[in-house]
Amino acid sequence: MRYLPKSPSERQEMLAAIGAESVEELFETIPEKFRLRDPLPLPGPLSEMEIIEYFKARAAENATGYTSFLGAGVYQHLRSVVTDAMVQRGEFLTSYTPYQAEISQGTLTAIFEFQTLMCQLTDQEVANASMYDGSTALTEAVLMAERVTGRDKVLVARTVHPEYRQVLKTYAKNLGLEIEEIGFAASGQVDRQLLTSDKLKDAAAVVIQSPNFFGVLEEVPELAEAAHAAGALLVTTIAEAVSLGIVRPPAEADIVAMEGQALGVAPSYGGPFVGVIATREKFVRQMPGRLAGQTTDAAGRRGFVLTLATREQHIRREKATSNICTNEALFALVATVHLCLLGKEGLREMALQNLAKAQFAIAELEKIPGVRRAFSSRVFNEFVLEFPRSVKLINAALMREKIIGPLAIGTHYPELTKRGLVCVTETTPRAEIERLAASIRRILESPV
Amino acid sequence: MRYLPKSPSERQEMLAAIGAESVEELFETIPEKFRLRDPLPLPGPLSEMEIIEYFKARAAENATGYTSFLGAGVYQHLRSVVTDAMVQRGEFLTSYTPYQAEISQGTLTAIFEFQTLMCQLTDQEVANASMYDGSTALTEAVLMAERVTGRDKVLVARTVHPEYRQVLKTYAKNLGLEIEEIGFAASGQVDRQLLTSDKLKDAAAVVIQSPNFFGVLEEVPELAEAAHAAGALLVTTIAEAVSLGIVRPPAEADIVAMEGQALGVAPSYGGPFVGVIATREKFVRQMPGRLAGQTTDAAGRRGFVLTLATREQHIRREKATSNICTNEALFALVATVHLCLLGKEGLREMALQNLAKAQFAIAELEKIPGVRRAFSSRVFNEFVLEFPRSVKLINAALMREKIIGPLAIGTHYPELTKRGLVCVTETTPRAEIERLAASIRRILESPV
């Protein structure tokens, strides 16, 4: 077998050195009745070429040749081949968590840069590296807010990504954490009227997302003020991190829980991505996840190490800030390389292009009779439209034209049937936006 | 511009340091009348994504989705992704010729391994690294034979790749080298009857190819004997190096000129490939091209250096063994990694699969009424068929079924109209061979 670096005679030599007659002997501590006699019923073995063919065949069963207007937490952005070339270097790809700092300075330095970039992006003081994804980052941010405040009620905007909220609920269920959801206004923003001082009393955190699930930007400073006035933290989650190239960062939030996928990570059917928590320096010891810190060796040379490990499970076990161990380091690296390439101007330009495409798409789509924006507030690259018909029916028709249309959000918001979430990015060609508009117009013109 | 690591203000600083007012000043030695005023009329600049789109569009204009039965010196073989992963390491990809041995041991060691592998494959004593390709390797081998023997007539089998012979003629023309072509027998081999002692007298070399252009294997020992008897060298060229996994190597040849493309290099519309010359130790100082040799440093540590450079143009100028300088080092590395992966058993198995596929294809195709093998001798993975109709017409019909059919060899051999050269390798699925046979049968059954 090509992955195994042993010849049959080397195996014999090694057995002889051990003093074993056969390899079966090495498994004798397993009670005999549990030892398998027959080979497992597994497909394979396959050669490399056959493996490639299998996966090519699978890829062909997906949406090849379709244009997609899906976002909803996962965004298609330009990625440079340079990033992948760097990430595929065996020295990065095939190394473990950098516990042995002297031979892990590559990874550690890159993590330190990642932490810095995330702080700059979010305008927070410290950032970790990393959480599994946005949904678990948000969940851990809420648990962190609970530890910081000692309170156990959380107000969560319904405009937070529905799947993020589901994850939060799964974790919260057994921890005595009370989750109360806060509705939205006609603007598509969290309804601030509902954040009464009564509700806010005893709340550990107010949890929002911006741009929110409807693509609408929330007003972070005002929400922070309301939360802080009641002694609660403001936890902000960000699923579309490219927005930060042009949208005011949530500086007033106490904890930012971000999904880094938009920063150079492929959609990859939902993962692996990279979650991040960024927060104020004073909360760092309540933060979950790994941190690299700067230090020196005996000769005074700068170097980086994993630090503040006393927060972590391998030291603190049941008292740790989280159970996370393996994280998404490689995708933190992806985001780091990507952002270094994009740089200050590139990120701004990319964000600006998204903004322009969304404005164009809104204008094109609103020209269709019966189609209008569902919410009035400002958006980045995603927006909800209201249609005169079921989004599912429209999508079925679009599918025949190889368009993956608006996401029907009625599934998660029963009051929002006939609403569809549309996403455009710098990768969506103008012609495809026009084709989408023309197709929807045609579909709506045809009898049901 | 993303490839240029300078900011506008750094450019100013550097100009100031030089003491120049403007960058134009640096070009003042160019007579003013030759200095361009306007930007060149070039397409671009393009972003990375646009470059990718341009080349994807070009790729789509090629033969995507076609099955090809072309060989004729360029072969489609399995290649492992491992090879490319290694070759794309910047340390190999972006280094120069290893003149500074202390920081080039990676390349030098790999070259030494390449030389060894080529010697093993061809059963010769020394091999260089490298020549441009098979055609120029053959040409240089002939010039080398001229130097070794001091004779200037060369007998070249017509079964040698026609394009190789064209290149040889281009070079020979001005060097007083007389090239005489030797015809082939009904077996498809060089016609030994024509190698009379008269012809052989004063010949520097007899030049053959095996497998030859018709896919037919030549009888090297017998031909070597004939050549040697007349004081001539036998120069053997090999275009399909995978054959050496199962076909007797040309040990009796004096110089082997090989095209290494089949050893892991992509067809890439004809290049870059990698040529090799292998020969006897005693001729090494007449050999063109680079050589790595083993040596030690002052502490006795093994290391490798470029050696015998006194043969080369940068030392010997007009007296050099060749004008070659830049060669195909990266593809020598490709072949090295590929052959290390394939190994002894893998190469044999690959060769055996080619043999089996060719036997199968011959049997399938010969079942078609009116189709028969043009030559009787043994073949490896390529063979010439005689058809009852023009190959060009058959191919035109095959093209409509997305098959790139037999190569019409009448272009190069006027006496061989209606003959087509068919190649199958381990990558040609049985079903495609059957489809080819079925299609040709159908085409031949239909009226012209």
Place this chain on the structure above:
Amino acid sequence: MDSKLTETEAPPTTIRKAGRHVSQNEGLIFEKSARGKRGMELPPLDVPPVDARAVLGPALARESVDGFPEVSEIEVIRHFTRLSTWNYAIDLGMYPLGSCTMKYNPRVNEHVARIEGLALAHPMQPAEVAQGCLRILYDLQNCLLAITGMDAATLQPAAGAQGELTGLLMIRAYLESQGNPRKKVLIPDSAHGTNPASVVIAGYEVQNIRSNDRGQIDTDHLREFATDDVAALMVTNPSTLGVFEERIDEIAHILHERGALLYMDGANMNALAGVARPGDFGVDVMHLNLHKTFSTPHGGGGPGAGPVMVKKILEPFLPIPVVVRKDDGRFAVDHNRPKSVGRVRAYCGNFGVLLRALAYTLAYGPSIRQATEDAVLNANYVRKHLEDHFDLPYDLPSMHEVVFSDARQKKNGVNTMDIAKRLIDYGFHSYTTAFPLIVPGAMMIEPTESESKEECDLFIDAMRSIALEAESNPELVKTAPHSTRVGRLDEVAAARKPVLRWKP
């Protein structure tokens, strides 16, 4: 003390695997920034440009990201290429980190993960145009079930720890459905830190139980602790000592008798794949670490995937969504599972990791057993050659890893971390130190099947040589490594006054 031996270079004759070579320095990327440099350019905008302040309003618009780097493409390439050369990696040599299963990460897996139709698939694209992704998930589920002998699987969890939590949540939901979720989860003292940490998030109390003097679960002790309050035992099998729990069926029996379940931390499945199936020896729930046993690259700390396999009784509680095959043969995601514990992660798990694990499994097929055999062979071979030189606190037969202690070297003031650091000079990554906790000064060595006899022999030589050095020249070992760009770093200073980001 012989001053010569405290030189930064050890006597060269003793180190066969590595030397030293010139190595590029490199600052932080922020230190290379200059205004106006670009590393990536975008295609021109094909719609009318907009004014951000006008569209977003002054309150929401941002000018630019302060401090963000401005560098060119070649500077980025050099920066990360240089950084990378400071790392050790599996692609460079043996990485005998116990419990981490640092095995070869096949290159073809990277290749297939980047096929466009897979890499660009959106998790919300309708099932009708996601059949390829769903089939990959479905096929992997089936492979993992075959290997573990379990009945149903979820591929959602993002890593082992999340798998543990998911499994515990299912246990809880099951027990709740039986009327009482119970209070405690038993954890052997040899367990990995994620086990107790996960227990807490699942809303249980941790009850530690101690191992017996052979390093195995003390069944008498277990009987005592396995009260009605106990929801489950989390066992790692083979244990973190690399030893099979010989009485695993008795353990399962004790728990089941009390209405509790047996959770297996499958991090050490590299000792069992193709040889024995947890489903056969009484395990009710288990997770696998695909980034260990199934070869997906660690990438400096992640990503991973921690699928959870369960017995039939727990299937209703699987997290949503569940990938299913419909009667018409097509694949779908099922969200409609009323008893589910809920969702543990957005979308469909770490798909890119999962597909690599499937590629790995397909490469081996039934001969996965050979990998397991080689892994166990390597561990025993290393053990055999080192047991005269290092203390072996528990001497039951080893499976895929062996745990020594630094007890002998401690006498000369040399501890497991010193030896680990000295291994770096010998051209190796170190083994795992200080785990499991039941072995003071643990040296946990897991070669995996990816090591050749040659590499194992070099490792054995290195370890023996260090054992000698610990006698003859302990300072040399205690101040190691001597061959790296930076020496031992001051971790205390790092933690005391944390510098966690670059500042201008």
Place this chain on the structure above:
Amino acid sequence: MDSKLTETEAPPTTIRKAGRHVSQNEGLIFEKSARGKRGMELPPLDVPPVDARAVLGPALARESVDGFPEVSEIEVIRHFTRLSTWNYAIDLGMYPLGSCTMKYNPRVNEHVARIEGLALAHPMQPAEVAQGCLRILYDLQNCLLAITGMDAATLQPAAGAQGELTGLLMIRAYLESQGNPRKKVLIPDSAHGTNPASVVIAGYEVQNIRSNDRGQIDTDHLREFATDDVAALMVTNPSTLGVFEERIDEIAHILHERGALLYMDGANMNALAGVARPGDFGVDVMHLNLHKTFSTPHGGGGPGAGPVMVKKILEPFLPIPVVVRKDDGRFAVDHNRPKSVGRVRAYCGNFGVLLRALAYTLAYGPSIRQATEDAVLNANYVRKHLEDHFDLPYDLPSMHEVVFSDARQKKNGVNTMDIAKRLIDYGFHSYTTAFPLIVPGAMMIEPTESESKEECDLFIDAMRSIALEAESNPELVKTAPHSTRVGRLDEVAAARKPVLRWKP
């Protein structure tokens, strides 16, 4: 002599760019071979198997390749990964090899070269299914013609040297068509070695002509030598001193007057692209080195591509095949060119190199001029900062490179090669030594546009520091490098008793 300074490490304060780090040893792949190991497996054969001896006959069949390696996939990965770490490369840092133009090799070029429809294209596939390849060649031709100001091009030659030969053959064919091929080609003493070597293969005699004391072609001397026997002059412009031939039009005029042609070695086109066109200053034939000016990766010595551009009068003599655009807009290869010099290489040239060069050109477009300006700026910046420390034998203004000599350091016994080796310790690849021949002890420095100011400054520091060392401690420099895995290797022994292959 201060013994401390002869230690293997130089005082660390002086070396800012590099340190030393642990580096893996590795034997030859043959030394890892063991019978039965496999690194690549094939899909099963889908046709009936054959018996090789039966099919081929005993005389033609081969059992196996003696001595061929048998290793696994991971061993191959580690072998070549380890070897690679012993190399210096552009991706690691400045590579100021004069005349070699070691510039950044854009990664996207590697990406596009691997697009399946291009990488798998067969050179004999009919033009109707090769339109993409042909268009790439055609577009590149046009770009190169625009940049050089010439009239027609061939992309066939595999490297610069073959380009030279091709150009000379065309000159010969042209002159023959005029009645007399003539006998000699003039070559300045500063020319690259391939120039005279190519002349010989083209069937001409080499006539060397000397440069004047300013390093330029001596036009009086040229007038004298430009007899009726002379077919052409091969000029490198800018010359290998990095200096523009100010009287280039006069030179062209002298030749043309005598019926001879002007060949330009375009290896130094990195100084001119976008700024001046050889076609405008009298050049009749020229080649480009795409692996220099056009950024295609050198890969440890090749591949390259050496397209030849000519004036109208030479077009009929282009080698076959020629890529043309037909009236219907489609592309074709034209073989039917009766006056052609013939074929210089099988198929259509180094297509994979050519397409990378096109990708490079498209990335810049008209702003290629900025690259040229930066290249010249860097060379002048380096020159400015080093001219007080090293001897500058010819002091005309530099373009893209500058040539110093070791004259000052020679006084202390330190020569150009010693300084080159010492640069390695400072984290750089060396410059070009011992070329051009008109400068004894030449130090030929070409930074290219790919170097940042930071990298140039580090280089300047290193060179200045070495100049000081050459005074204060010449031994240190003469025994360099001190930081590499192996020290200076015995080249004399290697050549005296050549060991050119591994043997068991």
